[in-house]
Amino acid sequence: MAEEEEKDPKATEFTIIATLSSLSPPQLSNFTISISSLFHRHCCRITAVVSSPSLFSLTLHHLNSLSLSQKSILIAHHLLSTLSPLSLLLHPTSAAPSAKYSNLHNLDAVLLLLLLCEIRQHNPLSLETPISDWRQVLCKYISGNMLTLSYAGLSNITVLSRYVMMVGKCRRFLYLMGFSRSKEVGAAAAAVVALPSVAVEGGRECVVCKEEMGKGRDVCKLPCGHLFHWICILPWLKKRNSCPCCRFRLPSDDVFGEIERLWEIIANKAAGTVVNCYRECV
Ligand SMILES: [Zn+2]
Ligand SMILES: [Zn+2]
Known part of the structure; x- marks a missing residue:
């Protein structure tokens, strides 16, 4: 799926659509409401930025001061904040650690960056003007598309299709920036601290050290249910956020x-949905 997505960006959108189609009607309705309200808040914020000459100038200056990799981190945080509600629906214990970028300065910058991308996509020549005229161009674009941008009165299907496009756009952006999926990351300290200690009667083997987990040695239980000596799993989780047995992933700070x-x-979830659809069809 990873390589396929890099070659064909439509695969990202297909994955999201397949996952959304697996939700029950109440889940889909709640998800649509939460996404509309998130995007509505973002629309209010970017409108405020573009309406104020000083705030616009400050945000554009901040955006221009960022390197390409800092911009990709902003996009990544934005993508993460929009993927979280969907993954939480599918896996209620998958809550991510709180986003570290969530200051208004960075939110303004990423919203402005996405709006500039959207405008350029809409009309590639519209930003071929002096930067001093950009605010006017953006104001004009926002006022001409206010209903769509604010999500006011849009049908659920329109909201969801804009969500799918937004996720696809952010992922494509990250791939263009050279985002690598293979990098190993350690588990978040908060997630490790929250792991429970459990009592074990003996007879089970810790797969890391191959020794028995008997009484008297502290044993930790991962959310997937696999048990390890604390002393064995801590160095492992410092380097990797996955379970040594089943590759279940713990949250990470990366x-x-x-x-x-x-x-x-x-x-x-998408893969399961596609397999189920196939089974129903044959
Ligand atoms: Zn061990
Ligand atoms: Zn496991």
């Missing part, structure tokens, strides 16, 4: 690692 973790939950 934004790209988090995107992969949540994407894996979504893609697994």
Whole structure:
């Protein structure tokens, strides 16, 4: 699926659509409401930025001061914040650690970046003007598309299709930036601290050290149910956020690692949905 997505960006959109189609009607309705309200808040924010000459100038200056990799981190955080509600629906214990970028300054910058991309896509020549005229171009675009941008009165299907396009656009952007899926990341400290200790009667083997987990040695239980000596699993989780037995992923503090973790939950659901559809058809 990974290579396929890099070659064919439509595969990302297909994965999201397959996952959305697996939700029950109430789940889909709640999800649509939460996404509309998130996008509506973003629309209000970018409208405020573009309406204020000083705030616009400050945000554009901040955006211009960022390197390409810093911009990709902003996009990644934005993508993560929009994937989280869907992965939480599919896997209620998959809550991500709170986003670290969530200051208004960075939110304004990423919203402006996405709006500039959208405008350029809409009309490639519209930004071929002096930068001093950009605010006027953006104001004109926002006022001409206010209903669509604010999500006011849009049908559920329109909201969802815009969500699918937005996720696809962000993932394509990250691939263009050279985002690698294979990088290993450690588990988030908060997720490790929250792991429970359990009592074991003996007879079970810790797969890391191959020794028995008997009484008197502290044993940790991962959310997937697999048990390990604390002393064995801690160094492992410092380097990798996956279970040594089943590759279940714990949250990570790395934004790209988090995107992969949540994407894996979504893609697994999509794969199950496609297989089920196929079975029903044959
Ligand atoms: Zn061990
Ligand atoms: Zn496991």
